[in-house]
Amino acid sequence: MRKHQIALAASAVLALALAACSSGGDHSERSGPASSGTSISHIHGLGIAPADKRLYVATHEGVFTPDKSGRPQRVGDSKDDFMGFTVAGGKTFLASGHPAPGSDAPANRGLIESSDAGTTWKTKSLAGEVDFHALDYAKGTIYGYDSTNGVLRVSEDGIHWENRAELQALDIAVNPTDPDMILATTADGIAQSTDGGKTFSSGKQPTPAFVSWAAKDALYSIDTSGALHRSTDGGTTWKVTGVVPGGRPQALTAVDARHVLAATEGGVYESKNGGRSFAKRLAAESSDGH
Template sequence: MNKRHAATAATALALTLTVTACSSGDDTDSSAGGSTTGLSHIHGLGLADQRLYVATHRGVYTPDAKGKPELVGDSKDDFMGFTVAEDTTFYASGHPSEGGNKGLIKSTDAGKTWKSLSLAGQSDFHALDYVHDTIYAYDATNSLLRTSKDSTTWKDGAQLQALDIAVSPENPGLVLATTAEGVARSTDGGKTFTTGKQPMMAFLSWSAKDALYGIDTSGGLNRSADGGGTWKKISTVPGGQPQALTAVDANRVLAATQDGVYESKDGGKTFTKRLSVESSGSH
């Protein structure tokens, strides 16, 4: 039974990895421009000045006055890793539209313009977390957990196959990663990780000490009050397989699934659709 469960979990996470990871050479989105461009291939979510931001395969979007997705700035690059650090400061990674890897990039005007900071052409960060004045990043190019205090020099941590990471808001040494075996744990800032343990999550987001959220591959939202030791299922986010998860605080949760971007203000008990998502083609 355990072996079958593990195999099923690994298959499910592999499927999630397949639909989540875009290649820069494959583009199934229409690019007519303007505020009516449909959303698809979502990789990150954030809230800044109470405004929703959605990082996608074709740029960063925000709802316009009519609630339709509007491109922020003029970049239609593939934003893979994405996180709101503070106020209107964003960090991201991914692929330029012409191909290659962006390394770490930064915006201080809520995504309107971006500046390259480090590892351009070398690294593709699929997961980013900014906490304790440190950037924690999962480099999918090298299957490597990396950290940086100054955005330019990096410390290499453990090598592992992961989809997402989350860092304790209380303890800079406690890092979690979603793997095919389950949630892996590091207590030394990402230098080493334990083998993943069930339950298996696709994405994690840790907003407060007792508010670690995880979403499984079918959209089930779970919460842990003890740093991932035990989990309680809260609800199922509408729309099927998840694409991204961000807990803004202990009660406000953003989740993207196959058909929409949803928001909860009651700790994940109920969700309201903020934006519709187009059906994503093969990546």
């Protein structure tokens, strides 16, 4: 009975997050302390750039990286609301979201790309049409969850897109060795596709908030309490490896089988031992993430 109550509570929290993320509302009126450059909030994405090994944090008011003192330092000049965010390799980042207040850019940025580790950005496609709230990159293919229309989209060049399954999801993860296998976190649990996202199974327990697939035997998820789970069999079974400090989760990225980045209300945390322990990389002001 206790486990059932916990599952229901987690589903309810995730359902609220899904509703917020799928609302398609105008985010430009929100403001946060990140504009001062001294603190960050509303963290939406995390990554390590292979080219410089630095941590990059996508937020409601731009992309940040720790300076030499561990304080948030803005990357480039953009103060856009970065929602979906992923590192595609080298210094190449892919993102989506909304323009900063006062900008004349479309309310939904579509897919944008940076080839200089977030210093500058250019529009690739779908400007004004799509807000990707989750992006993943595997074997030269981009996978994006279009929260505006509730559909998974797939592209090999970032310009031409194929619409695949319709679903309500918070996050997606692609098997790095088999890109036809895709997982999506839904209010009912983890939904699975084995045909490249054309169809998904019904969601089943557990009900994590975010998922990230670093290697064939290293699929990670984080639930609404901050517990980090690892699966070595593609999500069939899970084992808790640790708990990320700081409250409710906001983002998760597994860099490799042992290197995990997680953002919670309290900040950005890093583990280099598969989640057994975490070190704080950046502090954050409490927020609801999405």
